Amino acid sequence: MPSSILKKILVIDDDSITRKALVKILNNAGYEIFEADNGNLAINMFKIHTPDLILLDVVMPGMNGYEVCAKLRLLIDYHNLPILMLTGLTDAESVNKAFNAGATDYITKPINWTLLEQRVRYAIRATDMHRSLQTNKAKLEQAQHIAKIGYWEIQLDSNEVVCSSELMQLLNLNKSLNNRPIEKFLKMVHPDDFDRLQKTFINSINNAKPFQIEHRIIRNDGKEMHVQQQTEIIFDINNNPISIIGTLQDISEIKSAKDLISYQQYYDSLTDLPNRKSFMVHSKNVIDGPDHRNEIIVTCLIGVDKLKIINETLGHDAADEVILAYTQRLKTLNSGNNIYISRYKDDSFALLATAIMDYLQVNDLITQITALSKKPIWLGEHEIHISTSIGLSLFPLDNDDFDIILKGAENALNRARDNGGAQAVYYSEKMNRKARARMDIERDIRKGLERDEFVIYYQPQIDIHSGLVSGMEALVRWMHPVKGIILPPAFISVAEESGLIKQLGNVVLRKSCQQTAVWNRRGLGGLRVGVNLSPKQLLNKDFQNEVVSAIKDSGLPPSLLDLEITESMAVKNIKNVIASLKQFQDIGVTISMDDFGTGYSALSYIRQLPINIIKIDRSFVKDIGAGDDGSIAKAVIAMAHSLGKTVIAEGVETEVQLDFMFENGCEEIQGFYFSQPLPADEFEKFVIQHNTLQTRQHSN
Incomplete structure (x- = not known):
């Protein structure tokens, strides 16, 4: 430890296994540890023990991590208490939410135990430096008055x-x-x-x-x-x-104090290089500066491959030494004073090269960078061989907007690493067009939500024994004013990434409940509507209120609302998903597991989940009667029945598949054999005609 006085850490996590592991590791590292399993207890313990750092889980029952963090920030400011959030949510919205609540940093789950101590140590060190700086500043202000x-x-x-x-x-x-x-x-x-x-x-x-x-x-x-x-x-x-x-x-x-503050804000303390913030400011100033006609500006991201392995085998000090040694090699590139180098992330550097006149010079630059990693780095007795992945984006050839240029370099670096590393990859205009297309889709989704362009189609679900329509799955369609009908695969992923899925999902939920309630009041036979959920919806703290509101406003009985989750969604967040689903079952809502069999859940997980219906994925149905004996579908039906669950088979398209499901006890079927998804008016006609025909056949 850097000080003879033990630093105190408060660990807040409702998961006892994770919490005990954190306590053990940090105790072994020489810290004094206090622990809490909920937000209220944590705040009381903070007031009693005044810890030097807090490790805080995001997803907890009752008061979640964001709320705890915000309340702690009311007690002590950002600079005097580092709060590291523990989260399995790595999307931009979740990360921004953590920082907006007052988090100093975040650590992703599953936790990398090797890096945990380093992140904690550096956070405490930064706080100590800030306190020391503030103390010196106060002394300086006092001295100015008298001497x-x-x-x-x-x-x-x-x-x-x-x-x-x-x-x-x-x-x-x-x-x-x-x-x-x-x-x-x-x-x-x-x-x-x-x-x-x-x-x-x-x-x-x-x-x-x-x-x-x-x-x-x-x-x-x-x-x-x-x-x-x-x-x-x-x-x-x-x-x-x-x-x-x-x-x-x-x-x-x-x-000197101002210079130090400026240094900490714009420079990396380990390498003494400008940091990412400096690189962004410098690069934008360069690109937005005087005319760069007949000149190429190269934005280059350089990742040190497998630094994590060095860190895990030789320790973080050794990894730091490797970074320092490579930094000195990078600095030798700037002989012509046209290269700006910064430390971009823990394992990567950013380089901006100006006054590049043609592709030959770009290739020369890549050759020089590649050559820097050919010689080994010696750490005592250890001979370390490194390689680098390089991502390049060129101004103005790829784009004239620096933000897109930088994103292109990041994409190129990721491609280089995904391909095994030790290579240079250029950003292509094709990828740039994809990025612009995604931005266009996101913009249009926002407008579409404002203009009520999203409508619901309904695919019938048939009771296999009575032959009557028992329910339907609600499927969203986008009535784009220019492109016409757009199916979900073209826009759902963008809605997920942008966070618009919550608003879109609420639209689908409310419209589905309202329409189903109308049909049931007209006597169409107690139809149940299945609504697909996204992970962001299910784990949103306000979602239960939205469901209750949709049911109440529409007048739909809760049992006729079927919330559909996917197998992969359940397994990734099993503990939190169980808690959320139980809340819905408590108010009488039906729960289905969609696409069953395509994920990787164990039987023990299925037993824990409070679900009523299991839907067999269409991939296990489509080949029945065409070389597939249906053994997987048969096993799923048997397993579901052993657990007391109802089974719906998706993707039934032939009479052979229908007979198979009937013979093996599947309760309901859904697929093109009966109908494709239909707009509301056509669905209503289908139900009336189909049920009338079935009733006549049974009466005869």
């Missing part, structure tokens, strides 16, 4: 200077400047600041106006001092200026 200010006076008729003893000490002068011409005083000014200060003095004397200026002074002992001067003009009884009185304040420490 860092001197005064002087210039008589305008004689141009002579009179100064105080404090000023003499400040300037390290043994003899007084009293009654010396102002030129003697100005000789102490730093040569680079002399002309500016002299002009300021002359303008002040000629115009009888005070001034304030910062500049440097070279003392007799050769020490450079940053000073601030403030002046006032003294007038005689006839309002004529007779002298200038000024104060000279040593602001060297303040200047």
Whole structure:
């Protein structure tokens, strides 16, 4: 530990296994640990123990991590308490939500135990540095009042200077400047600041106006001092200026403190390179600067491959040494002063190269970068061989917007790494067009929600024994004013990524409940409507209220609303999903597991989940009767029945498939054999005609 006094850490996680693991690891690292399994207890323990750092789980029953973090921030500010959020949610919205609540950083689940101690140590160290800086700043402000200010006076008729003893000490002068011409005083000014200060003095004397200026002074002992001067003009009884009185304040420490703060904001403490923020500012200024005609500007991201392995095998100190050694090699590239290098992330660097005239020079740059990793790095007895993945994006060839240029370089770097690393990949305009197309879709979705362009189609679900329509699955369609009907695969992923899925899902939920309630009031036979959920909807704390509101406003009985989740959704968030689903079952809502069999859930998981219906995925149905004996579908039906669940088979398209499901006890079927998804008016006609026909056949 960096200090003999134990640092205190409060671990907040409702998962006892994760919490105990965190406590054990951090205890072994020399920290004093306190633990809490809920938000209210955590806040009380914080008030009692005043920890130096908090590890906080995001998803907890009752008060979630975001709420706990926000309440803690009301008790202590951002800089004096690092809060590291533990989360399995890595999308941009969840990360932004953590930081908006006041989180210092976040650690993704599953937790990388090797890196955990390092992240904790650096967070505590940064807080200690901030506190130390604030303390020094307070001391500096106090010292300025009593020992860092001197005064002087210039008589305008004689141009002579009179100064105080404090000023003499400040300037390290043994003899007084009293009654010396102002030129003697100005000789102490730093040569680079002399002309500016002299002009300021002359303008002040000629115009009888005070001034304030910062500049440097070279003392007799050769020490450079940053000073601030403030002046006032003294007038005689006839309002004529007779002298200038000024104060000279040593602001060297303040200047150093500001420089330190600026350094921490814009530089990486390990490598002494500009950080990502600096790179963004510098690059935008360059690209938005003067005309770059006939010039290529290269944005290059360089990732050190397999740094994680070095960290896990030799420790984070060894990984830091590798980064430092590679940093020194990168700095050798900037011989022509046209390359700006920064540390972009823990394992990657960013490089902006200007004055590149053609592709040959770009290839030369790649060759130089690649050559930097050919020689091994020695760490004591260990010979470390590294490789690098390189992602490049070119201005203006790929785009003229730096944000898109940078995103292109990131995409190219990811492709290089996905392909095995140790290679350079260019960003292509094709990928850029995809990015723009995605932005267009997101924009159109927002407009479509405002204009009510999303409608619901319904695919019938048939009771296999009575032959009657028992329910339907609600499927959203986008009636685009230009492109016509757009099916979900073209826009659902964008809605998920952008966070619009919550608003879209609520539209589908409300419209489906309202329409189903109308049909049931018309006597169509107690139809049940299945509504597909996204993970963001299900785990949203406000979603239960939205469901209750939709049921209440529509008048639909809760049992006739079927919320459909996917197998993969359930397994990834099993604990939180179970808690959410139980809330819905408590109010009488039906729960289905959609696409069953396509994921990887164990039987033990299925037993835990509070579900009523299991839907066999169409992939296990489509080949029955065409070489597939249906053994998987048969096994799913048997398993579901053993657990007391109803079974719906999706994708039934042939009579052979229908007979198979009947023979094996499947309760309901859904598929093109009976109907494709239909708009509301056509669905209503289908139900009336189908049920009428079935009733006649049974009566005969």
